[in-house]
Amino acid sequence: MAQPVFIVVMAGLLGLIVGSFIAAVSVRLPRSEGVVGGRSHCMSCGTALKAWHLVPVFSWLMLRARCAACGAAISPRYPLIELAGMGIGIWAALHGDGNLMLIAVTAVLGWQLLLIALIDGEHFWLPDVLTLPLIVTGLGAALLGGTDLVLTHLxxxxxxxxxxxxxAFLYERVRGRQGLGGGDPILFAGAGAWVGWLGLPSVLLWACAAGFAVVAAWLVTRRAVSGADRLPFGVCLAVGTWLTWLYGPLGF
Known part of the structure; x- marks a missing residue:
């Protein structure tokens, strides 16, 4: 019993660290800033952050959500993303039931999907630098199950x-405008690489359910929905991929 608890705690702590990195990338990537190189800095005054300013969640609380140099407000999105990363780590550990390899691949998938969903949700953008690696990691995870499984996932x-x-091609030909972004097919390819072709219908069903939930929330909280409204479908596909990976194809 002690070992699973230890694994869950460690997965959660690692998720906090990964979540902090994801939060930074989600800001830097749309700005075309270096993701790996360069020190983290205040987005308002540009002051480089000290090491203790970068402790996930703790630093935000200790600084009272303010920059130590200029006093500018620090968005709560940062600790929320860090907590989301921790939640994914814990979820992966509970799902893996002590199998370290399964825990690792599940966490990697979850953290990739979190970053993809953040970028698409905030910028309506699915960059190849995020979606193409999802295909690679999915096939790599399948390889752990044998070459026959790799073929299915390929x-x-x-x-x-x-x-x-x-x-997307048919919609544009019929309606005369884009209905899906160029990154959605690549993201769905990544989903297929992770869950195999049998899991793709479930990914779409979960994604549609998530999309309908967003539309319902719009109707309840703001106004009528029109055909001109944009829905970050990549977020929905990320949800569908995650749930299908965890719980398997619907009906199986």
Missing amino acids: IGAAVGFATLWLL
Whole structure:
């Protein structure tokens, strides 16, 4: 019993650290700033942050959500993303039931999807630098299960890309405007690489359910929804991929 508890705690702590990195990347990538190199700095005054300013959640609380140099407000998105990273780590540990390899690959998937969902949710953008590695890590995870499984997941990646690319092409031909972004087919290919071609329908069903939930929330909280409204479908696909990976294809 002690070992699983230790694993859950360590996975959660690692998730906090990864979440802090994800929060930084989600800000730097859209600004075309270096992701790996360069010191973290205040977005208001540019002052380089000290080591104790970078402790996940703790620093934000100790600084009372203010920059130590200029007093500018620090958005709560940073500790929330760090806590989300921790939650994914804990979820992966509980799902893995002591299997370190399963815990590791599940956490990697969750953290990748978190970053992808953040970028798409805030900027309506699915950059190749995030979606293409999802295909690679998915096939790498499948390789751990044997070469036969890799073939199934490779087919899943191909079918996933072809399906959404064809839907986007047909929609644009019929409606005369884009209905899906160029990154959605690649993201769906990444989903196929992780869950295989049998899991793709479930990913779409979960994604549609998530999309309907967002639309319902819009109707309740703000106004009528029109065809001109944009929905970050990549966020929905990320939710669908995560749930399908954890709980398997619906009906199986």
